[in-house]
Amino acid sequence: MPVPQVVSREEWLVARKALLAKEKQITRARDALAAERRTLPWVRIEKPYVFEGPDGRETLSELFAGRSQLFVKHFMFGPGWKEGCVGCSFEVDHIEGALLHLEHHDVTYVAVSRAPLDEIEAFRKRMGWRFKWVSSYDSDFNYDFQVSFTKEQIAAGPVYYNYELRDIPIGELSGESVFAQNAAGDVFHTYSAYARGAEELLGTYVCLDLTPKGRNETGPNRDLTDWVRHHDRYGEGGFVDSTGRYRAARQPGACCSADDERS
Numbered sequence: 001m002p003v004p005q006v007v008s009r010e011e012w013l014v015a016r017k018a019l020l021a022k023e024k025q026i027t028r029a030r031d032a033l034a035a036e037r038r039t040l041p042w043v044r045i046e047k048p049y050v051f052e053g054p055d056g057r058e059t060l061s062e063l064f065a066g067r068s069q070l071f072v073k074h075f076m077f078g079p080g081w082k083e084g085c086v087g088c089s090f091e092v093d094h095i096e097g098a099l100l101h102l103e104h105h106d107v108t109y110v111a112v113s114r115a116p117l118d119e120i121e122a123f124r125k126r127m128g129w130r131f132k133w134v135s136s137y138d139s140d141f142n143y144d145f146q147v148s149f150t151k152e153q154i155a156a157g158p159v160y161y162n163y164e165l166r167d168i169p170i171g172e173l174s175g176e177s178v179f180a181q182n183a184a185g186d187v188f189h190t191y192s193a194y195a196r197g198a199e200e201l202l203g204t205y206v207c208l209d210l211t212p213k214g215r216n217e218t219g220p221n222r223d224l225t226d227w228v229r230h231h232d233r234y235g236e237g238g239f240v241d242s243t244g245r246y247r248a249a250r251q252p253g254a255c256c257s258a259d260d261e262r263s
Contacts, residue, residue, distance in 0.1 A: 070110065074113075076174050077172065078172045111132070175197075
């Protein structure tokens, strides 16, 4: 890490106040952007999506659990995978402490994956997570919200992800979608974000951005896969490939393994 110029406390204060002025500009711009986000038009959900969860089969409306707002984490975890995406796992680690606060502010948080419920539950228990996680295996939900793709779609490529056409290497990708429900029980899609669009949810990044080394992502992928692991895997070696999947040290090289299920 290069050492910057070392100055007196007085000189440091001048530089810090100049930076503070720019930080305040970004804070105000972020507030304005959030306000504009809340004015987006809504789309009524007409399709009767049904999910399999710990409480049995539930509709999208029932996932609200009596609240008027629903935050859905599109978690990369396909059928037959032994564990979920490392990046998605990193993200939801930050949600655990917020669950109680969200629920007391009229927001229900639910993760949705295409893996069958028994595979989801095994991984959720391993990681010690408390949030609700349901399976969309028998539903078009993941496909309709552009986070799951068939083998045929990938082969034909490009596919529509993050509001543009792009080639992708894997059948499951991540994202967030927000829904609202009115007093009559009608459900509306209000917002979705993909890729780095939900990066502000990562409190670890907020902390790292305040440190001298910053995110320090200097490995081959130049992103969190260079260093983040499932929270029970730090110290085990191995690596995370470009699709967000953990690979043990004895499995070098391959981007994707035979257990990738893309249908």
